[in-house]
Amino acid sequence: MSYIEITDVSRVYHKNGAEFHALHHVSLAIERGEFICLLGPSGCGKSTLLAALAGFDRVTSGSIRIAGEEVREPHIKNVTIFQNYGLLPWRTVEKNVELGLESLGTPPAERTEVARKYLAVVGLERFAHSHPPELSGGMQQRVAIARALAVDPDIIFMDEPFAALDAITRMGLQDEISDICRNEGKTIIFVTHDIDEAVVLADRVVVMTPNPGQVRCVIPVDLYGRRDRTSADFLHIRDRIFAAFEMKPKDGTEYYI
Ligand SMILES: Nc1ncnc2c1ncn2[C@@H]1O[C@H](COP(=O)(O)OP(=O)(O)O)[C@@H](O)[C@H]1O
Numbered sequence: 286m287s288y289i290e291i292t293d294v295s296r297v298y299h300k301n302g303a304e305f306h307a308l309h310h311v312s313l314a315i316e317r318g319e320f321i322c323l324l325g326p327s328g329c330g331k332s333t334l335l336a337a338l339a340g341f342d343r344v345t346s347g348s349i350r351i352a353g354e355e356v357r358e359p360h361i362k363n364v365t366i367f368q369n370y371g372l373l374p375w376r377t378v379e380k381n382v383e384l385g386l387e388s389l390g391t392p393p394a395e396r397t398e399v400a401r402k403y404l405a406v407v408g409l410e411r412f413a414h415s416h417p418p419e420l421s422g423g424m425q426q427r428v429a430i431a432r433a434l435a436v437d438p439d440i441i442f443m444d445e446p447f448a449a450l451d452a453i454t455r456m457g458l459q460d461e462i463s464d465i466c467r468n469e470g471k472t473i474i475f476v477t478h479d480i481d482e483a484v485v486l487a488d489r490v491v492v493m494t495p496n497p498g499q500v501r502c503v504i505p506v507d508l509y510g511r512r513d514r515t516s517a518d519f520l521h522i523r524d525r526i527f528a529a530f531e532m533k534p535k536d537g538t539e540y541y542i
Pocket residue numbers: 298299300306307325326327328329330331332333334498
């Protein structure tokens with residue numbers, strides 16, 4: 286049995302009297318400690334699948350089990366990071382990181398200690414007493430990551446967390462999150478529509494296609510440690526993903542979009 290088992294999941298919406306399959310017979314098994322990227326164009330059901338995994342939404346048919354338990358609601362041991370950071374602007378950076386620990390009933394002194402530890406992990410200890418609006422987007426997302434790690438979650442769900450950032454900040458954060466997540470040994474399910482981002486981060490890339498939302502294939506990324514975006518191995522995996530989307534014929538000579 287795998288840690289996360291998605292079995293024949295469909296999610297049907299009713300639009301103007303017609304059925305629309307946001308997810309259509311999706312099956313996938315994920316092991317503990319894996320970094321999985323759900324990759325695909327807008328509308329292929331990535332957010333729908335993530336919301337179902339995180340317990341925010343129910344599927345129409347099929348089942349999702351985590352550690353053998355059917356997912357019915359958000360679980361205290363799992364956290365979700367969104368594109369808009371979700372920080373409270375009136376609280377300091379440190380108090381934002383303590384938020385989840387407060388819900389868990391962690392005593393104040395321990396909360397502060399844990400918050401400082403994770404602010405150091407994301408390189409923001411100097412900003413503990415700043416407020417989120419004083420920080421750049423990249424720094425705010427690092428606060429959100431510190432807050433997620435502080436509760437020692439089993440699984441971190443991320444829905445296009447870097448989409449609002451400029452390209453350079455985004456590349457830096459991709460490298461950072463890749464290092465941090467590997468060191469912390471968490472299971473990560475990360476939604477993106479960016480092929481390079483998926484190859485930088487994932488152990489396996491789940492390639493999804495729309496109308497109806499389906500898993501086209503799963504591509505393993507056999508690269509270790511921090512990834513070199515210019516290496517032949519990196520580009521080879523990137524090419525395989527392009528081919529999977531049928532944007533590029535298998536002989537690699539031309540692009541069709
Ligand atoms: N609440 C909803 N009602 C109707 N259709 C929805 C709803 N949520 C999502 N959809 C549709 O389901 C499809 C998949 O959406 P989504 O999971 O958000 O895609 P992605 O995250 O890959 O862009 C889209 O076509 C979207 O319009």
